[in-house]
Amino acid sequence: xxxxxxxxxxxxxxxxxxxxxxxxxxxxxxxxxxxxxxxxxxxxxxxxxxxxxxxxxxxxxxxxxxxxxxxxxxxxxxxxxxxxxxxxxxxxxxxxxxxxxxxxxxxxxxxxxxxxxxxxxxxxxxxxxxxxxxxxxxxxxxxxxxxxxxxxxxxxxxxxxxxxxxxxxxxxxxxxxxxxxxxxxxxxxxxxxxxxxxxxxxxxxxxxxxxxxxxxxxxxxx
Numbered sequence: 001x002x003x004x005x006x007x008x009x010x011x012x013x014x015x016x017x018x019x020x021x022x023x024x025x026x027x028x029x030x031x032x033x034x035x036x037x038x039x040x041x042x043x044x045x046x047x048x049x050x051x052x053x054x055x056x057x058x059x060x061x062x063x064x065x066x067x068x069x070x071x072x073x074x075x076x077x078x079x080x081x082x083x084x085x086x087x088x089x090x091x092x093x094x095x096x097x098x099x100x101x102x103x104x105x106x107x108x109x110x111x112x113x114x115x116x117x118x119x120x121x122x123x124x125x126x127x128x129x130x131x132x133x134x135x136x137x138x139x140x141x142x143x144x145x146x147x148x149x150x151x152x153x154x155x156x157x158x159x160x161x162x163x164x165x166x167x168x169x170x171x172x173x174x175x176x177x178x179x180x181x182x183x184x185x186x187x188x189x190x191x192x193x194x195x196x197x198x199x200x201x202x203x204x205x206x207x208x209x210x211x212x213x214x215x216x217x218x219x220x221x222x
Contacts, residue, residue, distance in 0.1 A: 002037060005036060006036050006068075006071070007037040007038065008072040009039060009040075009041050009060070009063075010025075010041070010075070010079075011075035011076070011082050013075070013078050013098075013099075013183065014079070015077070015111035015112045016045055016047075016052065016112050017111060019042060019043070019079075020077075022185040023098075023183075024040040025040055027076075031074070034215065034221045035221060039059075048116060052116070053086065056082060071091075071094075072220070074096040074098070075095075075097060076185065077100065077152075078116075080100025080101060081112065081131065083100070084100055084161070090140075094142075095139075096143045097161075098207070099146045099150055099152075099184070100144065101113075101157060102131045102157035102160055103131065104127070105123070105133075106160065107154055116129065131161055133164075135164040135168050135170065140170075143211055143214050144158045144162060145175040145176070145210070145211070146175075146177075147180040147181070148178050149178070150182045152181075158174055173210070175206075186205075187205040187207065
């Protein structure tokens with residue numbers, strides 16, 4: 001690992017019940033192809049808060065101790081919620097949130113909420129873990145993408161977060177692509193990613209191009 005390069009921690013999704021393999025190492029490999037260092041965190045699943053965020057805190061501390069100065073997170077779905085949580089805590093310098101679970105108050109991916117907070121979590125606990133309630137002006141630059149066809153995590157989630165980021169003048173980008181189901185990962189043109197036909201895959205696959213451009217504008221990618 002070259003500590004002079006930025007490092008991005010990848011956090012796969014899986015509803016806090018498992019970690020989706022296609023949202024892990026393949027994504028880290030893509031980031032490395034851009035000239036970044038990257039690793040996948042096997043954060044604990046099927047465990048209550050604060051288990052996942054504590055594991056991420058430890059990984060951040062380990063990387064900072066090695067001399068990494070620019071540290072980002074990239075998370076999918078529930079992993080996007082974890083990445084966003086880290087960003088609200090000021091643990092990282094940049095966040096990429098892919099079809100993220102944002103709010104524990106609005107209709108959400110019920111499995112994520114139950115795994116993290118329990119079935120009967122009171123409203124104040126759910127509010128405390130809702131990213132749109134946690135945003136401050138100190139939150140780092142944030143890139144968010146989602147699809148209009150996502151039926152698992154409602155589109156209201158990224159909109160809620162983007163509104164909060166805008167209110168606090170946090171630099172951010174929000175991309176909503178018209179096609180693609182939940183859980184796309186890198187999105188190649190194959191049916192195994194759940195999109196019918198290469199044309200639709202090409203639409204959602206723009207996220208990697210758009211994210212790379214955003215990283216370049218911030219000086220993270222040459």
